[in-house]
Amino acid sequence: MDKTSEEASSKGKKRQRDQQPTDPQTNQPHHQIFSLEDNLSFTDTLVALRMMRAQFPRIDKVSIQPFILRSQLYSSVKDRTQVDRELESLRREKVVRIFKLNTGQDDHAIMFLDDYLNQMENVVKRLEEKEGDQVFKWFRTHVIDSKLEPSIEHQELYTLLSLGGMVKDGHISLLINAGLLLIDPNMYWFAIPNIGSVLKGLSQGRKEVLSFLNRRRYKEMMLASMEKKCLRFSPLDMRFHLRDLIGSGHLKTVQTSTGLLVRVSKD
């Protein structure tokens, strides 16, 4: 019953669908103009992302590609709405991918698509499963390419993977074991593989910075001296944490005559 109604509605659209193959041809020059390599206009957000990616701290124990937290972008670019919108258009153009993290409320990690694919490659190489190989390929070509949101429903994952071949339940557990998907009742969240220890360091580092400032008499410190401090519990450097906390509103910066001052915000 549903199929016939769908056919009925598509009949009205048939004419447009015939026209559609011709459209991409006229669109070709447009695509080339707007591809990232040729695009000479950089948005503030893209510049900030590239800068922070270059400044990502080197972690010795884990090999992880650079990622940026959303709150760090908010601390660098003044207008938050503009950041959100530019990030959204970058995501739609498949330049970056956004992942929801489970550290705290509404934390998102942004990773350039190339970095994410490299990270996936490294993880898959290490696993070396025989039948598993195909699942990762299907995942990469069908799911990552078409599903740009941070989460996916079970049915949809199943159907997208089936575009590659016969999917068994064991395949999906392979993906979960590799750390590419996180299970939630009825849906899956995309995740960055091998990131667990870094996330633990992230939340511990946040707590350490906040408790350090809270212990001080006036709950503030000069930014210059803060940046030189080393963190005991986090592999990520102080600058990473400061940007994150300032962007999420836990800390605020005040301009003084001797430089920037970092203060715990009370609200």
Place this chain on the structure above:
Amino acid sequence: MWKEIGDRERGILRPKSFTTRIKSNRIRTLQISNHKDIVSPHRASINSLQVDLTEGRYLLSGAADASAAVYDVQRATDYEGGGLIAKHKCLFVVDKQHEHGHKYAISSAIWYPVDTGLFITGSHDHHINVWDTNTTQVVMNFKMPGKVYRTAMSSLATTHMLIAAGTEDVQVRLCDIASGAFSHTLSGHRDGVMTVEWSTSSEWVLVTGGCDGAIRFWDIRRAGCFLVLDQSHSQLGRRPTIPEHSATNKALTSKSLSSGQNLNAKPRAQQRKLANGNGTKQSPVGRMPAKGSLRQRLHPGMLSSLDRATAHYGAVTGLKATEDGMYLLSAGSDSRLRLWDVESGCNTLVNFETVRLQAGKPIQLATSQDSALVFVPCMTAVKAFDVWSGNTSQTFRGHYEYVNSCWFSSQEQELYTGGNDKQILVWSPPRMKDLLRIGITGVIDICS
């Protein structure tokens, strides 16, 4: 201000723009009122505030000690400080001692939209009472299956007088005052419903926000909801941009309501700069065959219960529609405030800088009349945000504890806020007398 009056006199400024200019100037100078004080008889936190919609004169407040009180905000009951401070005591209070009063906290108190003869209170004792204001008697009583979180009546309704009630039960019930019975039960939410609001553009459309994080739009003339807001469907701007190849692309992309298959309104305009045509759309190929078997068993109106899209990562704690009915503001317990375009069902991605919002209790948001500012209770302060850019315009700090509700009276350009510290605070623009006195003598002399 004198220049504006002169321009108006000479006819350079039109009457409407004159009034909006004066009003917005006054709103920008809101501060805690130094000439008006509301004496609240409540002995527990204030959960709900509303000024009546007909005259804008009577303020109704509902508190957690099961008391509801009405104040006249235009005429003071007495004056203090040599006639400088107007004290507004309550005209009457109904509380636990009343024979038909509520037993537990009142979570929502609203006026009957047509006149001030009736008011409706919803309480945690599972009852909704309809009171007659003049005799302070309960004329009607509805028993709900769970604690009532919010009640709402449509201010546009001419053909119905339904009270929409959001309770801790998953179903939203509509109670009819005319017949005294329940007229509708709306199912679709997966958890309790914390906020209900009627649409400001249609008397048949109800918006509900649930503890499961979903915001659903219901047309009460049909079964099921017709729109579920999804935070991942977004548009870059106030209205979706018109695509370049508009005619052909629109027909291809507007598959949102075709034969009730998928009930998400999809964003229509991402065609312009994308490298490929279908950048963000979930491929309908993937969805259909998997759900075909399930679909045959459900009534088409109930398909929306399969939709698990969420508008917030936590519960939806506050909803407010703009006056023109085109945009909807929602606050969630994930401490995010989102602005939705009702027409396309998309998130407009305006970022409101809220660090923390109160979770666990429904909060009441208020918008200024031209919808340029939204007043949001953020913990112990009330912040005014610019709706279109998300910047914080003003912060009102005065309450000692969390603020639960605020109401903006556009007639007087005054903001009333009530919180857990049992106080109702009035925020008003400074009076002309004070401005002149400060200007001339240079000394602030409020209480002589």
